Amino acid sequence: MNGRMAFPPWATALMLLALAAFVVLVVLSIRRNRGFRRTLFSFPYSLWIVVFTIIPLLLIGYYAFTDRMGQFTLDNFKTFWDSNFEMNKQLTQLGFDPAALGSARGTVNVDTLVYSLWMALACTLICLLIGYPAALFMADRNFRLGSTLVILFIIPMWMNFLLRTIAWMSLLEDNGLINTLLKALGLPKAQLMYNSQAVLLGMVYNYLPFMVFPIYNSLSKQDRRLTEASMDLGANPALTFLKVTMPLSLPGVVSGITMVFMPSVTTFFIPRVLGGGNTEMFGDLIERTFLSADNWNVGSALSLIMMVLILLSLSLLRKVDPEGEGGSMI
């Protein structure tokens, strides 16, 4: 990291202030002894949130609206909109006309964002379509393999997510397991990797449990008597599902959608491993901007845009399910 990217002094000051406030509050609550325990126990969490969430958020905001010299600027957002913005600016300063030099507006960043949103939507939808029936089976008390299914979904989660993704590589590679099998059967080789489908497969594979378990949870805690009551009132099993089981599982669905959509949009690593260089997603772009391009300012601006988009989509969900578990994730 180069020296220009050092913490701004106010951030350091804030952290010190939080620490000081923490000590003072602990001392005060011990002295006063009133509501001593409860307050005291909440301090570590408050401190944690302040130091590791609030201050970093403020820092992102700070970097997003300043340039490398710490001056206020909106250029970082312009760079999001026009990925050639900085280059064109330098060309203009040197007295050239960027358009004449063939350097036009570039929308690579916007395209990446749209692609990421699209992939995240597709991933969420596929997870929902696979996950809901799976959760139904798992929650069905008459289905004896239900608990086995639960364990089958949990076991892969014991492995690291990077490992799981790399494992898919060895399956899908040109000389991977599937192609070796195809070859042994005398079938032509298939191009399974380095495309959007492979990335989508990796995402669905990794995020499916986050869809299944909230839905499973809301289904399995449903009072069994409610389905009996519905049948008693004349509704056949299909109608009972539509009018009772499904509506009552909506909070779980909303929760599942949130838990899949959020990490999906910010997915990184999976596109790089399974998609090669062809399918960069927004998470990778942010990572690249921070680490490879060493540009914290533009990186922060991109992160901010991402956060705003996620908050917007979550508040949309909240409208669907005002009191649901998903809405409270915000």
Add this chain to the structure above:
Amino acid sequence: MQERPRLINLENVSKEYDGVTVLSDINLYIRKNEFVTLLGPSGCGKTTTLRIIGGFEKPTAGRVIFDGEDITQLPPYRRRVNTVFQKYALFPHLNVSENIAFGLKVARRPADEIKAKVEKMLALVNLREYGKRGVESLSGGQQQRVAIARALVNEPEVLLLDEPLAALDLKLRQEMQLELKRMQQMLGITFIFVTHDQEEALTMSDIIVVMKDGLIQQIGTPKDVYDEPRSAFVANFIGESNIIRGTMLKDELVRFCGADFPCVDKGFGENAPVDVLIRPEDLQIVGEGEGRLAGVVRSVLFKGVHYEMIIDAHETRFKVHSTVMQPEGSTVGLDVIPFNIHIMRPMPAEALKDTEGAESA
């Protein structure tokens, strides 16, 4: 009671769960417009019987006949019965009106008919102002009424009630007992009611079916099962009782506690061992030296309407209810008129012990 057509017939119904017998060979018929109560301690099979009638359980053996038609294999949604569930099972995602309208909507009735019927039901259960309320904001008694309205709005031929009053407090429970009885008489629907509360059963029923360990012990009117219990179990479970080992000397004469008592029962043979049942309120306290038995008052409890006294006589402990108090330790005479002595075939000792546990449960 006038003879009414039989609506439901359980024929040799048995039910096993994983090899454990819950119901064994139940035979029971229920007439139209009757208020029938299945009464017994927990685990006696009363709820299972109800669930078999409702279609939620399939019997391991036997048949369920409804209006002359075998419905044993029919799923619940094809049966002309509705259930009021224990703890109500109201739909939490629907408001009061929507809960009540559920069955009509499923049956695709026209909207204006649904609206009119729901309004009528809300009025019937005194919840006119509550249509738009969420069910979880209601009190237990109100939820209870919604559950009843939700079932009754479908105009079932039979209403099944699975301990519907168990969660209510005493005052509310008594009000709902009368309310249910009123509705049953007004609507002319057959009610099958499950409870472990003998008082509830006596108050509401036309017919009481006393069950124990998956077997029917006795079927009869409340007066029958109270006055003429067929076994010590029934006697103990319904009301309080003194059950004494005795010997039937001959028809209409029984000996217990070393004294001979004229009674009204016959047909037990001569010198046959029997159980003698005397209700606590039927024992008369007479002056010292009078009466057939002499006893010492061991304890006195004030119970409101009467005093409950424990009186030891001839090594037997009697429970006596009387409005006149006798001081503890005093010696009194005890007597009982022939009509109030009830003779039963004897029960094995351990079975008698069983019933005491059940009563307190």
